[in-house]
Structures are given as structure tokens and as C-alpha cells.
Amino acid sequence: SVVLGAGRSKKEDPIDYKAGISLLKKTGDKVSCGDILAVLYTDDESKIKEAEEMILGAMQFSISKPEPEALIYKIII
Numbered sequence: 001s002v003v004l005g006a007g008r009s010k011k012e013d014p015i016d017y018k019a020g021i022s023l024l025k026k027t028g029d030k031v032s033c034g035d036i037l038a039v040l041y042t043d044d045e046s047k048i049k050e051a052e053e054m055i056l057g058a059m060q061f062s063i064s065k066p067e068p069e070a071l072i073y074k075i076i077i
Contacts, residue, residue: 001019001020001021001051003047003050003051003054004016004019004020004021004040004041004042004044004047004048004051005019005042005043005044005047006019006020006021006041006042016042016043016044018041018042018043019041019042019043020041021038021039021040021041021051021055022038022039022041023037023038024036024037024038024039025037025038027066027069028065028066028068031061037055037059038055040052040055
């Protein structure tokens, strides 16, 4: 989302409050060819390609459903 303008790389960078990402699938959801996985929002179309590559590079696809991850990693007392 930072690539699209929704966050800052440096504190001086502006934020585009219209930019962002809507993820339409969650970990473990079944997907089929042609399904929309995410919607990218930005006023600068030149940023779409880089953001799309980053999102797809972060996703993994498998025939089997992944094991659920722990919701609580550590309790601090």
C-alpha cells in the first residue's frame, strides 16, 4: 500500500488517502483461475504494476489447505 501512496517511506512523504488495497481472499480460501484476489486503489497508474508484482510475489498457492497459524504468539505478563 505504500507503493500506491497509502503510506510513507519517509516521514516527509505525502499520504494519498484514496490509495490502498482491498484483499478479497484470506489465507486458506479456495481460489480459481480468474478470481479477483485484491483491488488496488491509486490515482497514479504508474504505481499499479509494481504493487501488483509485490502482492503476487507475497502470495503462495497450493492444492492443499495450509495449517492455521497461531493467533496468539506470546503472552507478556
